[in-house]
Amino acid sequence: MIFSYLIPYFRHLVVIGLAVLMFVILSREPEDILANEREEQSERVSSDERLYSELELAQYDGREGSPGIYLVILGYVYDVATGIKHYGPGEAYNMFVGHDASRSFISGEFESYRPELSDVSSLTDGELKSLVKWKSFYDETYQYKGKLVGRYFDDHGRLTDYHKVVLERAAKAEQEDAKPHQQYPSCNVEWKEETGTRVWCTSRSGDGQERGWVGKPRRYVDEQSPYCVCVPEEVASSDSSLALFDNCDANSESCFVIDTKQG
Ligand code: HEM
Known part of the structure; x- marks a missing residue:
């Protein structure tokens, strides 16, 4: 039936x-x-x-x-x-x-x-x-x-x-x-002769899709070149695989990268 x-x-x-x-x-x-x-x-x-x-x-x-x-x-x-x-x-x-x-x-x-x-x-x-x-x-x-x-x-x-x-x-x-950096969306990146590389987060950085949060730029401790990912605030300070960019405040949404290998 x-x-x-x-x-x-x-x-x-x-x-x-x-x-x-x-x-x-x-x-x-x-x-x-x-x-x-x-x-x-x-x-x-x-x-x-x-x-x-x-x-x-x-x-x-x-x-x-x-x-x-x-x-x-x-x-x-x-x-x-x-x-x-x-x-x-x-x-x-x-x-x-x-x-x-x-x-x-x-x-x-x-x-x-x-x-x-x-x-x-x-x-x-x-x-x-x-x-x-x-x-x-x-x-x-x-x-x-x-x-x-x-x-x-x-x-x-x-x-x-x-x-x-x-x-x-x-x-x-x-x-x-x-690679672990697949876990978080990547940052926006720009390079200017005068200022070098800047990385920053927006709610669309990474894949261009709106995700509803911005996040903070962080780099992976283990990576040789400073690959930048946008990390939700609640994780940014607790994940030990992540580090701050040099000369960049923990709450900053934009950082200048000293090493310019960021691709
Ligand atoms: C690029 C797309 C696809 C490729 C290259 C592909 C290739 C294959 C190949 C080579 C087999 C034979 C596997 C074997 O020797 O046992 C197979 C089996 C099968 N395919 Fe596809 N296929 C594709 C897409 C699809 C789609 C879209 C469907 C269904 C919506 C589908 C359904 C099936 C089913 C049901 C079998 C039989 C599995 C079994 O009896 O073991 N395939 N496929």
Whole structure:
């Protein structure tokens, strides 16, 4: 009986369910990207991995008569036969098999394959970090088969310079995310030749959105360069990771910074 009441909402329930599932897939703990990579490189030297050319891999598209169904991400090849309901011919994520469409994991371009979809240089560091998380998902879920020779691996199976830059940028984003100053909005900053750097707080400093409080400029004790954050008054004097700027009063909303490295 109760199901007949739910029928009009069925599509909404399906969409909400799908969104929750995607969130679960994508919200796994970030890992140490470069350390993982190094570990895998050494592990894989002696494993039964193979190198694939683009021409050879294109056969693994899961169509009848094909030798298998292989997906590529960042040049790594996985057998996704157990995920045939996602990747099989006509299924939602079929575009990902038979070639490297790494960028589509972030951009959502799944309509049709184009070779440029392996190029991730237009992605931000944070997006590259998410892409590396997708690769970890395939490590955990599917059988690893080898490497695709091309953009991400050379013909000896070694990381290309392009690939190294991708990993470095993803690792940088991970480090940025771990920084404590993400906790508070950043200050406004201006630099003038006569006066040097000034930092100050307004109720919109940081992301430009009105937040209903102004806060006091503080710097992190551990930071080498004096990164300025606006801290609510109730926290400004009690948080020991924060310090006053030199020559700036505890109640001041604007400070001149002696060291001008503030970016
Ligand atoms: C950039 C956007 C997206 C990408 C790259 C993406 C990619 C993928 C991939 C590759 C899979 C297969 C995972 C596996 O092998 O098990 C998957 C599964 C799935 N996706 Fe997405 N997806 C995106 C957006 C969405 C959205 C917006 C929804 C729903 C509103 C959705 C719902 C699902 C569901 C329900 C599954 C099946 C999960 C499972 O059965 O394990 N996806 N997605």
